[in-house]
Amino acid sequence: xxxxxxxxxGGFIGGHLTRRLLGLGRRVRAVDVKPLAEWFQRHPxxxxxxxxxxxxxxxEQALEGADEVFxxxxxxxxxxxxxxxxxxxxxxxxxxxxxLLAARKWKVGRYFFASSACIYPVHLQQRPGxxxxxxxxxxxxxxxxGYGWEKLFSEQMCARFREDFGVETRVAxxxxxxxxxxxxxxxxxxxxAALSRKVAEAVISGRHEIxxxxxxxQTRSFMHIDDCVEGTLRLMASDEVDPMNIGSEEVISVxxxxxxxxxxxxxxxxxxxxxxxxxxxxxxSDNTRVRARLGWxxxxxxxxxxxxxxxWVFDEVxxxxxxxxxxxx
Numbered sequence: 001x002x003x004x005x006x007x008x009x010g011g012f013i014g015g016h017l018t019r020r021l022l023g024l025g026r027r028v029r030a031v032d033v034k035p036l037a038e039w040f041q042r043h044p045x046x047x048x049x050x051x052x053x054x055x056x057x058x059x060e061q062a063l064e065g066a067d068e069v070f071x072x073x074x075x076x077x078x079x080x081x082x083x084x085x086x087x088x089x090x091x092x093x094x095x096x097x098x099x100l101l102a103a104r105k106w107k108v109g110r111y112f113f114a115s116s117a118c119i120y121p122v123h124l125q126q127r128p129g130x131x132x133x134x135x136x137x138x139x140x141x142x143x144x145x146g147y148g149w150e151k152l153f154s155e156q157m158c159a160r161f162r163e164d165f166g167v168e169t170r171v172a173x174x175x176x177x178x179x180x181x182x183x184x185x186x187x188x189x190x191x192x193a194a195l196s197r198k199v200a201e202a203v204i205s206g207r208h209e210i211x212x213x214x215x216x217x218q219t220r221s222f223m224h225i226d227d228c229v230e231g232t233l234r235l236m237a238s239d240e241v242d243p244m245n246i247g248s249e250e251v252i253s254v255x256x257x258x259x260x261x262x263x264x265x266x267x268x269x270x271x272x273x274x275x276x277x278x279x280x281x282x283x284x285s286d287n288t289r290v291r292a293r294l295g296w297x298x299x300x301x302x303x304x305x306x307x308x309x310x311x312w313v314f315d316e317v318x319x320x321x322x323x324x325x326x327x328x329x
Contacts, residue, residue, distance in 0.1 A: 002109075003027050005066045007053055007099060008073030010034045012182030013114065013174075015041030016225045017070060017232065022046060031062045032073070040181045054091065059098040060105060068110040070236070071099050076147055077188025082118070083277040084187075086146025096154040100161045100169075110168045112236045113158050115243060117175045117283055118148035125280035128219040128253065132286035135173070135243055144279070155243055162241060170236050175247025175285040179225030179305065180312030191257065192222055192306065196313040199261045202269055204318055210269045213276025216255035221248040221284035224305035227298040234294045247285030248298045260303065264310050 004021055008014040010032030021028050022045050030046040031053065032039060042048060051058040053073050063069060074092035076082065082089060096113060103111045120133045121142040143152050158169035178192035185197055198210045223246070231246040252260075255271075262268055287297050 002067035003029050003065050005029045005031060005063055005069045007031050007062065007069065007071045007095070008114075009046070009048070010036075010039030010041075011072060012040055012179070013177060013225065013228060014070075014072040015039065015043075015181055016179065017072065017229050018046055019043050020229045020233070029062065029066065053099060054094040056098045056101065059095075059102040063099065063102040063106050063108060066103075066106060066108050068112070068236070069099065069103055069108055070112045070114075070232070071096060072114045073099075074114075074150075077183060077186075078190045078194060078277075080187035080189075080194075080277045082144065082147045083279070089147035090150040093150050093154055093157075096157055100157060100167060103167050104161065104165045108167070110170065110236060111158070111161075112170045112172070112232065113154060114232075115151045115155050115171050115173045116148070117173055117245070117247065117285065118144040119152040119155065119173060120148075120283075122280060125283050128217050128282040130282040132249060132284045133245070134286035135245060135289055138243070159241075170238070170240065171243040172232055172235050172246040173243055174223070174228065175245065175283070176220050176222045177225055177228045178222050178309055180309055182225075184313045184316060191220065191254065192309055193313060195254075195257055195261055196306075196310045197317055199258070199265050199267070199269065199310070200314040200317040203265050203267055203314070204321060208267055208269050209272060210258065211272050211274060212254060212258065213274065214254070214278045215273050216258070216271070217253055217281075218278060219251050219253050219282045219284065221251050222257075222302055223248040223285075223298050224300040224302075226305075227300050231290070231294075231296050231298075234296050235290075238294055240293055242289075244290050244293070245285045245287060246290065247287070248302075249285055249287055250298075250302055251284045252302060257302075260306055261310060264307055265314075
């Protein structure tokens with residue numbers, strides 16, 4: 001049986017992808033730099049390996065005998081992390097570089113790279129009502145500083161390794177993936193998880209207020225993790241070598257997202273607006289290409305997908321609070 005390597009398997013998307021691949025009967029080597037106890041998910045049947053994939057030797061070890069690779073490994077997070085750790089985010093280029101070199105050495109059959117909507121020019125995303133981002137508008141390039149430039153350069157690396165060395169690369173530009181079993185505090189979390197945590201904390205504490213960065217008019221599209229995994233697998237299995245959006249076209253403001261969470265929690269919160277990492281003012285995916293070429297688009301609306309995320313985050317916040325109380329006894 002061939003080996004599928006999931007790089008970044010201890011992370012949010014990697015953990016869900018590993019579960020899906022195992023369900024399809026694949027033999028999975030799950031690799032992450034974090035200690036096993038810090039992985040968001042571990043699955044029976046996977047070969048769990050702890051390696052720092054920034055290193056060339058470690059990448060060769062991870063990919064030996066592999067038939068395909070999903071590279072989801074990078075040092076990243078929500079805007080609270082990306083805007084304050086730009087150099088650190090750019091160092092993830094070492095991961096993609098060394099994994100591509102290892103894929104070439106071991107003649108890996110297919111290589112998937114998880115890029116990001118952060119590669120799109122910032123000037124196209126200055127207003128909440130700006131048009132959806134189509135793949136062709138990536139150039140002339142002016143992505144988000146740090147993280148966006150690293151992702152765009154790594155896309156180019158994939159293209160050159162395919163053209164010059166015959167490594168079959170596939171590139172997805174993810175747009176704001178959400179769901180359970182991921183970061184929800186510490187700065188690395190995305191907006192749905194961060195706001196779920198804030199609402200959960202307000203409910204549990206009885207302090208019915210919430211802090212929102214900016215004025216809440218910023219807009220995004222959010223894609224449920226199950227749709228993300230399905231789109232990823234379809235792109236990996238296809239003959240499409242051009243980068244492709246894997247995201248949602250359903251647009252909502254931050255204020256609208258808070259309202260949905262209030263509805264789920266059965267509360268009404270006092271909203272306090274203040275400074276914070278805002279990112280761009282408007283971003284959403286244009287799925288014209290992926291619909292036409294792969295016949296794929298998200299099937300789970302935000303209203304359908306958000307409840308499982310909120311319930312998971314609420315339970316985690318409550319458990320953390322209970323553990324803290326027990327430690328004080």
